[in-house]
Amino acid sequence: MTVTAPPIELRSVTKRYAALKAVDSVSLFIEPGECVILAGHNGAGKSTLIKLILGLIRPEAGSVRVLGETAGTPAAARARRHIGYLPETVALHPSLTGAETLAFYARLKGLPTDGNAALLSRVGIAEAAKRRVGGYSKGMRQRLALAQALLGSPRVLLLDEPTTGLDPASRLLFYDIVRELRDAGAAILLSTHALAELEGLADRVIVMRKGGKIADGSLGDLRREADLPVRIRLTLDTDPIQLPEGWRRLGAGRIELTCAEADKLRRLRDAQAMPDIRDIELEHPGLDEMYAQFLRREDA
Ligand SMILES: Nc1ncnc2c1ncn2[C@@H]1O[C@H](COP(=O)(O)OP(=O)(O)OP(=O)(O)O)[C@@H](O)[C@H]1O
Numbered sequence: 352m353t354v355t356a357p358p359i360e361l362r363s364v365t366k367r368y369a370a371l372k373a374v375d376s377v378s379l380f381i382e383p384g385e386c387v388i389l390a391g392h393n394g395a396g397k398s399t400l401i402k403l404i405l406g407l408i409r410p411e412a413g414s415v416r417v418l419g420e421t422a423g424t425p426a427a428a429r430a431r432r433h434i435g436y437l438p439e440t441v442a443l444h445p446s447l448t449g450a451e452t453l454a455f456y457a458r459l460k461g462l463p464t465d466g467n468a469a470l471l472s473r474v475g476i477a478e479a480a481k482r483r484v485g486g487y488s489k490g491m492r493q494r495l496a497l498a499q500a501l502l503g504s505p506r507v508l509l510l511d512e513p514t515t516g517l518d519p520a521s522r523l524l525f526y527d528i529v530r531e532l533r534d535a536g537a538a539i540l541l542s543t544h545a546l547a548e549l550e551g552l553a554d555r556v557i558v559m560r561k562g563g564k565i566a567d568g569s570l571g572d573l574r575r576e577a578d579l580p581v582r583i584r585l586t587l588d589t590d591p592i593q594l595p596e597g598w599r600r601l602g603a604g605r606i607e608l609t610c611a612e613a614d615k616l617r618r619l620r621d622a623q624a625m626p627d628i629r630d631i632e633l634e635h636p637g638l639d640e641m642y643a644q645f646l647r648r649e650d651a
């Protein structure tokens with residue numbers, strides 16, 4: 352059996368800027384078809400981690416391998432054509448048109464340009480392809496920047512706060528495109544502050560704080576680890592005269608219970624046995640709440 356290396360493989364990586372550890376002993380593995388969300392306050396080390404993966408900066412300790420090659424080596428440079436990168440701040444030349452910009456990036460990557468028109472259309476700026484980028488809105492520039500990251504159907508996609516400044520329609524389009532690439536087998540690392548929006552896309556979430564990783568797991572893993580209360584809400588046909596222990600009244604025929612994650616199944620079974628039930632709703636804490644909980648624990 353051949354065991355292939357994961358597309359993104361970091362082992363105990365540390366990057367310092369003078370006395371500051373911007374990334375502190377981080378290990379990270381991302382498999383093909385996996386979309387990993389990278390969360391953390393400003394300055395937590397997210398962009399530094401992405402730059403290490405790209406080989407733009409070198410770690411003082413640990414190893415970074417991308418598509419099986421050690422970052423920063425000539426072999427890794429050759430593998431770069433299979434990596435799509437959308438930086439946090441995109442600098443596009445204002446006097447080039449959208450089509451010229453994309454052709455420029457395709458040539459840099461040594462890729463043919465015949466798929467470029469379809470790519471501009473996929474990101475919704477086909478009609479502006481012949482206009483100069485200097486006249487584009489911020490959202491249009493971001494769409495063009497995304498198009499350059501998608502050139503050559505990358506096997507690794509690194510997206511640094513990609514939805515900042517995008518309107519809701521553009522964000523939905525963006526999520527659709529990321530989902531397509533993930534389903535096609537790309538390994539995706541996406542840093543963001545818009546956690547709530549990305550819950551549906553995240554196979555795994557990593558939370559960073561002061562350069563270190565303080566959480567890493569699926570939404571289910573993080574939910575169990577955060578151990579935040581879960582809410583169970585019932586709609587009943589008749590208003591109960593007396594409420595079972597722990598429940599509170601929300602309004603006519605609506606009652607609610609807050610319980611620990613570990614107690615959820617038992618409480619749900621009890622709830623199902625109540626008379627006159629019309630509906631049961633279960634509300635888990637969102638990713639934003641879990642994120643805040645991990646940081647609170649670390650601060651404490
Ligand atoms: N070139 C650099 N020189 C010195 N310090 C740097 C450099 N780049 C980053 N840092 C520092 O490293 C730390 C991590 O920065 P980084 O940009 O990785 O954070 P981030 O999590 O991406 O933040 P944000 O959400 O604000 O983009 C910060 O304290 C930052 O000031």
